[in-house]
Amino acid sequence: MSSIGWLITIVAAYILIVLVIGYLGYKQSKATAEDYYMGGRGLGTLVLTGTSIATYASLWTFLGAVGGNYRIGITFISMMMMWNILWPLMIWFVGTKVWLLGKKFKYITYSEVVNDYYGTKWLGIIAAIFGILALLPYIAVQLMGGGIAIETFTQGQISFAAGVTITFIFMVLIISVAGLRSVVWTDTFQGIFFLSVMIGLAIYALTLAGGTTSLFSDLATNHTSLLIPGKMGVGIWLGFVLTWGIAILLPHMFQRLMMAKDPRTIGKVTIASSILSGWVQTIPVFLLGICCVVLIPGITGKGTDSMTVLFANKFLSPAFAAIVIGGAFAAGTSTLNSQLLTASSLFLRDLVVNPFNLKLKPEQETTIARITVIVMGIIVLLIALGRPGLIVPISTAGTAICISSYLFPLFGILYWKRAGKLSAYASMIAAGVAAIVTWLVWPFPLGIYNVLWGYIIGGVAFFLVSLIEKSPQTAIQAEVASLLKYE
Amino acid sequence: MEEYRKKRNLVVTLVIVWFVLFLLQGAGIFGASVEPVIMGLPFSVVYLLIMGIWGVVNAILAVKLLSPFFYAKADALMKGNDE
Numbered sequence: 309m310s311s312i313g314w315l316i317t318i319v320a321a322y323i324l325i326v327l328v329i330g331y332l333g334y335k336q337s338k339a340t341a342e343d344y345y346m347g348g349r350g351l352g353t354l355v356l357t358g359t360s361i362a363t364y365a366s367l368w369t370f371l372g373a374v375g376g377n378y379r380i381g382i383t384f385i386s387m388m389m390m391w392n393i394l395w396p397l398m399i400w401f402v403g404t405k406v407w408l409l410g411k412k413f414k415y416i417t418y419s420e421v422v423n424d425y426y427g428t429k430w431l432g433i434i435a436a437i438f439g440i441l442a443l444l445p446y447i448a449v450q451l452m453g454g455g456i457a458i459e460t461f462t463q464g465q466i467s468f469a470a471g472v473t474i475t476f477i478f479m480v481l482i483i484s485v486a487g488l489r490s491v492v493w494t495d496t497f498q499g500i501f502f503l504s505v506m507i508g509l510a511i512y513a514l515t516l517a518g519g520t521t522s523l524f525s526d527l528a529t530n531h532t533s534l535l536i537p538g539k540m541g542v543g544i545w546l547g548f549v550l551t552w553g554i555a556i557l558l559p560h561m562f563q564r565l566m567m568a569k570d571p572r573t574i575g576k577v578t579i580a581s582s583i584l585s586g587w588v589q590t591i592p593v594f595l596l597g598i599c600c601v602v603l604i605p606g607i608t609g610k611g612t613d614s615m616t617v618l619f620a621n622k623f624l625s626p627a628f629a630a631i632v633i634g635g636a637f638a639a640g641t642s643t644l645n646s647q648l649l650t651a652s653s654l655f656l657r658d659l660v661v662n663p664f665n666l667k668l669k670p671e672q673e674t675t676i677a678r679i680t681v682i683v684m685g686i687i688v689l690l691i692a693l694g695r696p697g698l699i700v701p702i703s704t705a706g707t708a709i710c711i712s713s714y715l716f717p718l719f720g721i722l723y724w725k726r727a728g729k730l731s732a733y734a735s736m737i738a739a740g741v742a743a744i745v746t747w748l749v750w751p752f753p754l755g756i757y758n759v760l761w762g763y764i765i766g767g768v769a770f771f772l773v774s775l776i777e778k779s780p781q782t783a784i785q786a787e788v789a790s791l792l793k794y795e
Numbered sequence: 796m797e798e799y800r801k802k803r804n805l806v807v808t809l810v811i812v813w814f815v816l817f818l819l820q821g822a823g824i825f826g827a828s829v830e831p832v833i834m835g836l837p838f839s840v841v842y843l844l845i846m847g848i849w850g851v852v853n854a855i856l857a858v859k860l861l862s863p864f865f866y867a868k869a870d871a872l873m874k875g876n877d878e
Contacts, residue, residue: 390817538822
């Protein structure tokens with residue numbers, strides 16, 4: 309069978325499996341917003357760990373991170389391992405408190421949390437806009453990754469545009485019909501699948517490279533710079549760490565903090581995620597990237613984003629290479645489905661239902677949610693077809709805008725009781741604008757990543773204004789303070 | 796509250812020290828050399844792996860030391876919701 313024949317067979321089989329799992333999830337779902345977006349807040353350890361890891365580790369990991377390790381070796385893996393352990397720690401330090409808030413007040417989105425606490429309407433609207441602005445390029449990156457993988461694998465016989473469109477149609481089908489329950493079940497399957505593929509690829513690549521001793525001896529002799537960290541300015545390195553390490557603030561990850569069925573699930577997810585994300589995901593990506601330096605030398609720039617597929621094409625049979633493409637699909641779609649569903653909830657609940665106090669029946673809300681998913685999906689498709697830059701920098705910079713603007717208002721709720729609505733507004737707007745300006749207008753001034761500028765300027769605005777404005781005394785704030793105080 | 800604070804401060808301190816030592820490698824200041832080679836691995840890679848193990852230990856410690864306080868609060872909340 310030809311490469312395209314295997315690709316169609318494997319991808320069709322994969323799509324069928326995911327659709328079956330998705331349908332089973334759909335059968336269990338109820339026509340309520342809480343069930344459609346939050347799975348009824350009843351996720352156990354396996355599914356919550358699976359969806360968290362699979363949602364977090366996207367095509368970025370499968371393609372972009374392998375390319376990053378190929379280009380700069382240990383400089384890349386050191387920051388990747390750090391943030392892949394940091395975000396599970398954040399589940400424990402931040403997520404436990406957010407879970408309590410979600411359980412008590414039935415929040416679905418970040419905007420609902422901040423609006424309720426600070427007694428605002430516009431804060432949630434601004435947050436939703438920043439969240440959507442962050443998610444749309446990130447989602448586009450997943451579609452791009454699907455297009456790149458298919459185009460590279462078929463050596464251009466299926467174009468990038470066709471690959472992107474195939475990925476889009478498949479994704480919108482799952483999400484628009486089934487909602488969160490299907491998303492988390494398919495995530496768990498997809499996460500196991502793509503981690504297994506990545507581990508298999510790394511082991512095989514290491515075997516071809518002659519084992520660890522031979523590999524590292526070769527690198528030390530011929531590519532020493534890949535084994536010496538510090539090849540990226542510390543302002544950029546730290547910026548990446550403090551973007552992805554705090555990515556639980558991204559809207560789709562933030563919602564997952566409120567989905568655990570009980571508190572003990574969160575503890576188990578924290579530990580499991582630190583191992584799966586920090587090690588099982590990270591080490592194979594590193595090994596594959598540096599093995600490719602020896603096995604497929606001389607690739608530069610955007611071409612390195614295709615490293616995984618280039619390796620598969622060169623060293624695997626068409627059948628196994630098609631399975632690798634299936635793994636790429638799994639990595640991308642498990643993130644894309646969560647992000648698109650969350651973007652839909654941000655738009656519908658935070659920009660339409662809540663601000664205008666609309667009273668929709670549950671069935672109406674889920675129907676409109678499905679339509680929103682399709683419309684947003686089309687917008688993202690158009691972005692992806694434009695094929696902007698490298699996968700890693702695009703998704704990181706866009707994510708940075710959201711995280712830096714969300715951080716301090718949440719910090720105020722959890723840890724800084726002096727903060728009131730003015731502090732929250734000041735920090736969110738200042739941080740978001742700073743992160744946008746230091747990415748698009750004056751890129752990374754002084755070699756400092758845009759997320760750090762967002763944190764610095766947002767943080768200064770937050771604390772200064774909190775010292776000036778009157779300390780809040782509302783009933784809800786007192787209730788939250790009591791809820792979050794541990795005896 | 797006092798017991799909670801002591802345990803929380805211990806965990807936070809460990810995480811901060813871990814973070815700083817990892818950052819020093821990222822900046823190319825510490826754990827940045829290829830020599831010595833340990834069991835076939837360059838020192839920089841060995842250092843990275845040690846940081847990785849320490850990070851997971853931090854997560855386990857954070858959960859083990861602080862969970863009783865969170866679980867007590869959460870269980871009371873869930874009981875109140877059921878009633």
